[in-house]
Amino acid sequence: MNVSSHSEWESLQHVWNHPVVFGYRSMFYVITPQETTYENYEDVPHFVNKSIPFFATLVVLEMIVQRLVKGSKPTRVNDATASISAGIMSLLPELLLKSGKISSYVFAHKFRLWDIPDDNLSWCAALVGVDFGYYWAHRMMHEVNFMWSAHQVHHSSEDYNLTTALRQSVYQKYGMLVFYLPLALLGISPQLFLVHLHFNLVYQFWIHTEVVGKLGPLEYIMNTASHHRVHHGRNRYCIDKNYGGTLIIWDRMFGTFAEEDEEVVYGLTHNLNSWEAFNIQFCHLKHILKRTWSRKGIWNKISTWIKGPGWAPGKPRMGRPQDIPDVHAPVVRYDGPPVVPTWYPVYAMAHLSLVLFAYHLMANHDIFANPLVTLSCIGLLMWTLTDIGYIYENRWYAGYLEIARCLTVLLLDILVIGAQTEGALLSRNADSWLYIPRSMFIFSLSTWALHFVTKTADSHVD
Ligand SMILES: [Zn+2]
Ligand SMILES: [Zn+2]
Numbered sequence: 001m002n003v004s005s006h007s008e009w010e011s012l013q014h015v016w017n018h019p020v021v022f023g024y025r026s027m028f029y030v031i032t033p034q035e036t037t038y039e040n041y042e043d044v045p046h047f048v049n050k051s052i053p054f055f056a057t058l059v060v061l062e063m064i065v066q067r068l069v070k071g072s073k074p075t076r077v078n079d080a081t082a083s084i085s086a087g088i089m090s091l092l093p094e095l096l097l098k099s100g101k102i103s104s105y106v107f108a109h110k111f112r113l114w115d116i117p118d119d120n121l122s123w124c125a126a127l128v129g130v131d132f133g134y135y136w137a138h139r140m141m142h143e144v145n146f147m148w149s150a151h152q153v154h155h156s157s158e159d160y161n162l163t164t165a166l167r168q169s170v171y172q173k174y175g176m177l178v179f180y181l182p183l184a185l186l187g188i189s190p191q192l193f194l195v196h197l198h199f200n201l202v203y204q205f206w207i208h209t210e211v212v213g214k215l216g217p218l219e220y221i222m223n224t225a226s227h228h229r230v231h232h233g234r235n236r237y238c239i240d241k242n243y244g245g246t247l248i249i250w251d252r253m254f255g256t257f258a259e260e261d262e263e264v265v266y267g268l269t270h271n272l273n274s275w276e277a278f279n280i281q282f283c284h285l286k287h288i289l290k291r292t293w294s295r296k297g298i299w300n301k302i303s304t305w306i307k308g309p310g311w312a313p314g315k316p317r318m319g320r321p322q323d324i325p326d327v328h329a330p331v332v333r334y335d336g337p338p339v340v341p342t343w344y345p346v347y348a349m350a351h352l353s354l355v356l357f358a359y360h361l362m363a364n365h366d367i368f369a370n371p372l373v374t375l376s377c378i379g380l381l382m383w384t385l386t387d388i389g390y391i392y393e394n395r396w397y398a399g400y401l402e403i404a405r406c407l408t409v410l411l412l413d414i415l416v417i418g419a420q421t422e423g424a425l426l427s428r429n430a431d432s433w434l435y436i437p438r439s440m441f442i443f444s445l446s447t448w449a450l451h452f453v454t455k456t457a458d459s460h461v462d
Contacts, residue, residue: 023054029203029246033123036199041106041190047198049091049363052356055205059162065211066161072210073159077345078275078336078392080163081352085277085385086153087166088355092378093174095362096371104177105193108184116187123192127246129183130196134245137179139256142240143318146305147175149284156280158267158333160232165208170281200245204228214260223248226260233264236324263329269310270325273334276389278382284309337394341451347444348388354437355384380409399448406445413438 015021017035025031026047038044059075066072094101116122141151150172157164183193204223206212212225219226223244231242241258244251251257272283292301300313310319339345362377383405390398 023051026199027051027054027058027202027206029127029199031199033120036195037118037123038191038195041102041194044191044194044198046363047195048201051202051205055162055166058206062162062209062211069211073161075161075163076159076335077349078339079157079159080161081345081348081388081392082275082277082280083157083163083167084352085388086156086280087168088352088359089277089281089382089385090153090168090170090172091359092381093170095359095374095378102177102190102194102197105180105184106190108181109187109190112185112187114187116189118189118192122188126183126188126192126196127199129186129188130180130193130200131244131246132250133180133183134176134200135243135250135254137176138243138245140179141172141176142243143308144306145288145309145311146285147172148309149282149288150175152268152284152309153280155232155268156272158271160208160210160229160264160266162205162208164232164266165205167280203246208232219248221247221249227251227257229264229266230258230260232266234267234269234325234327235262235265235329236321236326237261238264239269239321239324240318265327265329265331267333271334274389275336275392277385279389336392339392339394343447344391344394347447348391350440351384351444352388354440355381357437380405380412399451403445403448406441406448409441410438410445413441 022031022035059080063075066074116125138151141147150169153169153172154164154167157167180193180197184190207223207225207228209225210229214226215222215224218224223242223246227242227244227248230238232238237258241256242248242251243256248257272280274280274283288304292304295301295304295313297313303311303313308318310323311317312319315323358377358381362374383401387398387401387405390401
C-alpha cells in the first residue's frame, strides 16, 4: 500500500467510524464487535435512545419517498402523533428503573454454567441468541393474552410506516427478560446481552415501511420490510406469522412463516379507533379485567389471562380462525373526528416536542435522581401525552385540561425558582434557553384563554 492509498484508507476509516455514520449503519446492524464491546454492562450506552435523532431523519426521508413511490400511503399526522406519544410513554418507566433494567439477567449470570470471554465468537453467539430469545418472547406475546395486552400497542396502528415502529408498550420489555435468561446461564455476559438487546430493537425500526419492496436473497435469512408487513397484517393469512426480530430463520424453522401475498390490511382484528396514548397502552388490560370479572369459574378466569387473545370458553387455546374477520384491501381506516380549529395539530406538535425535550433532560440530569421528583414529572408527561390524544379526538374538555396543565407547569416552575435550590434545573441562574419552553407555556395558556373568550362571545352573538 503506497502513501496516498494509505491515507485514503485512513480517511475512509475515519468516515466509517464517524458517530453519524455509525448511527445510521447501526440501524441496519452493520456494526463490529470491536466498536460495541464493553468492560461492564453499566458502560453500555443506551443505543435505542441514541438512535432517536436518526429515527427522526428517516421518518422525514420516508415521507419524501412516499410521495415518489406509487401506491404507498402517506404518513398521517394524527396516527403518527399517537404512535410517537405511545413510544415516549413506553420510555417513561425507564427513568425510574435506570440501573435495575436488566438486574434479573445480571443475577442469573452469577449462576452461569460456563465462563465465556467477550470475544468475536461470543459476540456473534449473543446476536443469534438474543434474536432466538426475541422470537419466542414475541411469539408468546401473541399467544398469551396478558402478554398480548402489552404487545397489542405495537399492532394498534392501521398505518404502516416508520412511526409505527415507535408505538411501543409501557410494560412489555419487563416481561420479555425471562426469555433471555437461558443466555445468562450459558455464560453470555450482561454487556454483550445488553448491546444486542438494543441493536435487535434498533434494527426493527427500518422494517416498518411500505416504501421498501422485496430484497432478493436477503429475504431468506433477514427479517425484512416485506416479512414484517405480514406480521402487522390482519388479513387471515397474516395472523400470528413472522415473529422474527432480526432474522427470519426461526419462523421458517418453527412453521410460523408467511410470504407477503395479498395486499396487507394493517392493525388489530378489532381496532381501537383512538389517538389517545393512555387508552392505546391499557385498553386491552381493561378488557381482560372485564372479561375475567364476567366469566364464570376459576379456570375460565385464569384461562382469560394465559390462553390466546381469541380464546373463549369452549374454544381451542388460540381461538377459532373463522372468528377472525375476513378483511381485504382496501378498507376505510379510522381517521378521528375533523380537528378544528386548524391550530390544534400545530399546538399538539409543539407540546410533543416539549415532552421529548423534557424526557431528554430527565434522562440526563441528576436532579431526577430523587424518585419523588421523577415520579411527579412522569405523571406530568403522561398527562401531556393523554391531552395530545384528546386534542386529536376533538374532546370538548381537552382545552380545559390544557389550561389546568399549563397552569400546573408554570406554578411548579415558580415554586422551584422560589426555592432557589443550588443547581436546580429551573433556578434563576439556569441557562436562558429554559425561557423558550417557559414562554411556550405562557403563550399556550393565553391562546386557550383567548379561544374560550372568543367562543363564548360567538355563542352570545348567535
Ligand atoms: Zn407482534
Ligand atoms: Zn412491528
